[in-house]
Structures are given as C-alpha cells and as structure tokens.
Amino acid sequence: MSLSFIHRSAMLCRGFRASLNLYDHTTRIPNTTIWLRTLCSSVGEANTRILQSTEEYKFVERLIPPSRVPIPPKHDGPSPSGWTPPSEVPPALPYMIRRSRMHNVPVYTDLTHGSRKTTLVRKVEGDIWALEKDVKEYLQQLTGKDLPTQVNEVTMTLRVKGHFDTELKKWLVEKGF
C-alpha cells in the first residue's frame, strides 16, 4: 500500500511538472524520480502508465488575448473617467459621426510645420457641408473668429484651423454622437 501511495504521488508530481512545462533537466535531477523509476521497474510493467490530462490547459487558455475590442458596459450618462456613450437613438441631423473602434469621438489635433495647428473631424457620414456650417457657427460663438475650414468629401473629413478638440468633442457628445 505504501508503494502504491508513493507511486500515485509520483505520478501526480510528474503530471503537474509536465503541465507547467518545467524543463529544468540540467538543474534538477531529483533523486525521487530515479528511485521511483527503479521502483516502477522492480514492480512491473503493469503499473507504468502515462496519464494525459488536458484539464490544466485552462491555465494557458486564459492567457490567450481576445482580438476584438469589447463592447463597453452600459452607462447612464458619463462614466467616472469622463467617457460618455453615444445616445441610443442617432440624432435627427443630416450628418452622422460614428465612434472610433475604441468607442471614442473621432476628433484629432494635428501639428505640422512646427506651428500649424489644425483639428480633424473624421468618420462623417451624410451631409458634411451641414456639419461644416454648424461647426463654423459654434466656433464663431466660442472664439468670435471666422475660422478657415476644409471639407474633404472623398475621405469624409473636416479640418479646422486651430486646436479645438476638447470643445468639439464636448459639443458632439452633447449632440448625441
């Protein structure tokens, strides 16, 4: 009985080590295995079984990452970090601005030639010229200046002179995009 207990514990140890891939052949040569090998050979071939278990593979599977961006959990209004989900019903405007793949508002700033500041609104669908008119009105109220804008219908983008990303993001979120 003591022999079988030692045998079973040795099998468990071997199985555990194999599953965790501890390939330390050079550093550790435990005497127990050698002793057990002689023991097993002395006992007979009937007791030497290799147990294959795939239950420990869950430790590997939980490390494999997902490939898709997860859908954010439901929030009523802004989340603690300040992120606001888009409204359920798209606003009744002639244009639509989709969220980026990370669920953010697609307004970006750009700095070229060291001092040329522009703000870019991407992913505009529908009537871009209506959006341009609204953006110009809003920025006129904000700054009092008539800012130059560039509409690119092919790439569905709107470029405005100056850095207005925070203001435009807040404005678009208020609209419900």
Added chain:
Amino acid sequence: MFRISVTVCGRGISKRLASSFSGEDALPSNLRIPSNLVDRARAERPPPPSDSSLPVLRRCDAAVPVHLSPVQTWVETLERRDSKQLGLVDLHPDVFAVPTRIDILHEVELWQRNFKRISRAHTKVRSEVRGGGKKPWRQKGSGKARHGSIRSPIWRGGGVSHGPRGPTSFYYMLPMRVRVQGLKIALSSKLAQDYLHVVDTLNIPTPDPQYLMDLIRYRHWGESVLIVDVGEELPENILQATESLKTVNVIPAIGLNVHSMLKHEVLVLTLEAVKFLENKLLWHDERFTLLYPFKLPYTDLP
C-alpha cells in the same frame, strides 16, 4: 480608310456640337460607352415586381449600425434557366454599401499587380563585361582619342552604365485595412451597378458548359462571370462546366480579390459566401491592432 476616318471625325464633331447645344444633359465624353458595347436588352430587362412578397432568407449576423439599414438583393437559383427569384437576402451595409473610393481600388489593383513582380532584366557593367583590363593604346602620341579600356560605356560592346541591375523586386505591402477596404468597395460597386447576384447553391443539373452560357445569356447577366463559393469541395458539375469556359470562373471565397472582381463583369455569390465574407470583412472594423501575427492563436479570430 480615309472615308472611315472622315466619318469618325464627323461623328466626333457632331457629338461635341450636340453636347454644347443640349447643355448639361449629355454625358461627358469620357463616360459615354460606345453603342456596340452596350447591351440594350440588359438595360430593358424587367426587374421582379416589387409588390410580390418574397421571404427574407437571410438576415445579417453582425449588428448593423443604428443609423444604417441593410441593403437587400434577390436570391436566385442555377437549377433551371428561367426560374424565378427564391427570396431576398439582407446584406450588411458596412460591407456592401460603403462609399466608393476609386483611389483605394486603384491602389489595391496596382499593389496586386506589382507586389509579385520580380523583374529579371540584368545588364553587365563595364567591370563585368569580358575583357577590357588593358589600356588599348598609349595615352599620348598615337593620334587617337584617349581611352582606358575597351569596355567602357562609350565603346561598342562595352558595358551599360545605368542599366537594369539584376533581379529587382517590387514587393511592398499596403496596410491590411486598406486592402480590406478595397474588397468592401469592390463588392459595394458591384452591387450598386447591378452586377452582383446571390445564389442559394452552385448545384447545376448538367456539367455542360453550354447550359451555363445559355443561363447567363437568358438572364442578361453580362459577359464574364466570377462565381464564388465557400469551402474546398465545390460541386462537380459546376467545376466541369467552367473548366473549359474562359469567361466564367469559379473560385473559393478566400481567393476573392479586387483584380478578379474588376476583370469579371458579374459577381455571383452563394449565401454561405456572403456570410463568410461579412464575417471576415467586418472583423477588421472592430479588432485591436496586431499584438503578434494572426497565425498564432487568439481567442476569437473570425
């Protein structure tokens, strides 16, 4: 021949006069198709009646954005030449109704042509041409021009100074998302131009290529047809029928590419091919950027 050229010139002048008289109605000259390439019967074929209630055989699997609605098209069969439509199918608007960017299509087409190109043109430079190590005659006093070797580029039989050098590769990769967008744009253009047909399966009654040609002629599909199905085992009949035909080709869905779609006039997809393409193409809209190559495991690859 002179008479033909005169009549052609005359027609061209009359067309220009017509366009200037009629104002903005006439098409510009680069969009006008010559009359022998226009299939009148195709333009005049009657669409199926809109009041007939056909069942929707397939809805979109992925979530459609709230502000868009799925595009619909009919499902047909290849069983009989003159069968009616079986039903409707919903197509995802982010794959089959994207805004048409011809510049992306052009980029992807050029990439497909050039990334495989290896030009093996090679010329020998003056050091590689056999001979020419010795100075042909002395520098001064012979009365001839001064030369250092008989294989310099100004000599006959000499090396080429700036010629093609060895196998040159024109390999480059467009970003994955640009190539995916190209596929989406090609599918959308085919649907918008009425050149996309959805079919339930590719089972045809005979392996006779004439049956397929008759079917295409009868339904006024177009001149060249690209048939797409999913999976490695395609029905025997369609494989045999299209083997000898030059303008009708069958490919698996993983082999779909922009060049083949532009080369063939008509695109025929099966319902499984539509599902496969939507699955694969929509994944790119919501995926993270590459952490490690996609050949290695991820939990939820399409």
